[in-house]
Amino acid sequence: MATEPKRTLVAIVDLLTLKVEVVTPVKFKCVEDCGRCCYELEIPLRDEDIEAIEELGYSAWEFVDYEKMFYRGDRFLGYALKKRPFDDGCVFLDPETKRCRIYPKRPMACRLYPFVFVKHGSKMEVYIKEDSFCPGINHPDGELVDSSFLLREYGWLFEEYRRKLGER
Known part of the structure; x- marks a missing residue:
């Protein structure tokens, strides 16, 4: 039986203020013409x-x-x-x-991969699934997963949850 890949907490997003606290610095770059996730997941x-x-x-x-x-x-x-x-x-x-x-x-699962989002009240924990087949995780040319990365790539998701919290 295959073991579940390690999940590392990357950041915590406050859904009320959209303030991002980076917990573990990680870089990510979706490698063009890779498609490994389309086979493996x-x-x-x-x-x-x-x-x-x-x-x-x-x-x-x-x-x-x-x-x-x-x-x-x-x-x-x-x-x-x-x-x-x-x-x-x-x-x-x-x-x-x-x-x-x-x-x-x-x-949605494709749009989020390799990140996993777990909501706790008004906080959203952002994890990265460290799948061994994904060359984009900690890629040398990858972008730091920080506030600007998360808000640009997943701001739409945070806004959805903000609406559900009744903050908008």
Whole structure:
């Protein structure tokens, strides 16, 4: 059985003020034409992900793997994104260019990877999943995961949670 990759706490974001406290300095750069995560990960799909992809003209039967399900405890979270049978890559990954065919509408799990966000009250903990297959984690040319990185890349997520807190 595969062991779960190490998760390192990178930062804590105050959702009320958007102040970011960096806990562990980490650099990250998504390496162009890599696509390793598209082969290695099982991607959970939310209902919103399925709807967004269907808006592009795809039928759910083309991309939803109804045999793979995600749960948190006994709560059903959703189904998985299909993999291609010939190479186990995501059905939306172009095998030649290693680029996502639906990048602007890619599922939430793809948009967040390799980061994991855990909300505690008005604080959001930001972790990095240290998957051995991801060359972008602590890449020498990577960008420091600090306030400007997090607010630029994930500000939309923090704003969603701020709205849920009723602060807007």
